Amino acid sequence: MKSKMLAVFSALVLLFSGSLMAGGHGHHHKTDAELAAHNAWVRLVPPVSNISAAYMMLHNNGSQDQVIAGASSPVAADVEVHETSMQDGVMRMSEAKNLTVPAAGHIMMKPGGYHIMLINLKRPLKEGELVPITINFQSGQTLTLEAPVKAAPMGQGMKHHKH
16 A cells, blocks of 8 residues: 555656746657657656656648557557646546547647656666657557657656546
8 A cells, every 4th residue: 555655655656846948858759650759758767756747749741630549669668648637736646548649730749748658667767868668559550660768857746646
């Protein structure tokens, strides 16, 4: 119970302690015909944390919506797409099912919004290392990218957050 509470607390701290990364950082991106990721980055967390999060802008240059079916990374045992939302004045985080990247559009994965959770990290992540992430879509397409590990800029504090 104590370790689960610590894990939830750690996840909330890492998600809400930073603000948006400035444009132009995290230039690593990968395209798969219609799909592209831009400005991807993974949050640097203390070595004792077993959870981190990845953020990016996902572009769909195709003519059909693309629905995210799941994701994976060799650095984490579990990878999930999550959404942060405000409910009754409390920030909550939950798994986002069937997140859609609209045709000829994009979605932003950012602190306080949609993000990719890297759960049960297999080892501590080091600042500057590139983390491979594969995003699978219901169409059968995949998008593989390498996101650099970065410290989030100082920003808003955490208060009254629940998972």
